[in-house]
Amino acid sequence: MIIAETNRLIISEFTTEDAPFYLKLVNTPHWIKYIGDINLKTLEQAVNALKEGNINSYKNNGFGFYKLQLKDNNLKPIGTCGLVKRDSLDDVDIGFAMLPEYERKGFGYESSLEILKLAKRKFNLKRIVAITLPNNKGSIALLEN
Numbered sequence: 001m002i003i004a005e006t007n008r009l010i011i012s013e014f015t016t017e018d019a020p021f022y023l024k025l026v027n028t029p030h031w032i033k034y035i036g037d038i039n040l041k042t043l044e045q046a047v048n049a050l051k052e053g054n055i056n057s058y059k060n061n062g063f064g065f066y067k068l069q070l071k072d073n074n075l076k077p078i079g080t081c082g083l084v085k086r087d088s089l090d091d092v093d094i095g096f097a098m099l100p101e102y103e104r105k106g107f108g109y110e111s112s113l114e115i116l117k118l119a120k121r122k123f124n125l126k127r128i129v130a131i132t133l134p135n136n137k138g139s140i141a142l143l144e145n
Contacts (some may be wrong), residue, residue: 006110015051081114092123
C-alpha cells in the first residue's frame with residue numbers, strides 16, 4: 001500500500017514479497033556499522049523479520065518503516081524510512097537507511113520530510129525523536145537539517 005509520494009519516491013508499506021530487497025538492505029556495510037548486524041542471512045529469515053517487525057508495527061501502531069522506491073526507475077527499491085516505537089524510548093523514533101549507491105543523494109532527507117508530515121497529519125504524533133551513533137556523520141547532518 002502506498003503511504004506517500006515525493007518528487008522522486010514512492011513510499012509504501014513493506015510486504016513479505018520485499019524479502020529479497022530487505023535482506024540486501026540489512027546486510028549493507030553502513031546498516032551493519034551504524035544500525036547493527038541483525039543476523040539475517042536467508043530469505044526465510046527476512047520474511048519472518050518483515051512479518052514480526054514492519055508488518056506487525058503497521059497493525060499495532062498504525063505506522064512503521066516503509067520501502068522507498070524510485071519513480072523514474074521502474075519503482076526500484078532503494079531504501080527505507082519510517083517511524084518506530086521502541087520500548088527503550090518514550091517517543092516515536094524516525095529512522096532511514098539506503099542502499100550504498102543511493103546514499104548522499106538526498107533521498108533520506110526527502111523521505112524523512114514526508115514521514116514527518118505523516119507523523120503529524122496522519123498519526124497525530126506531537127514529538128518525534130531520532131537516535132544515531134556519534135560517528136555517523138551522514139545521519140547527524142541529515143537530522144540537523
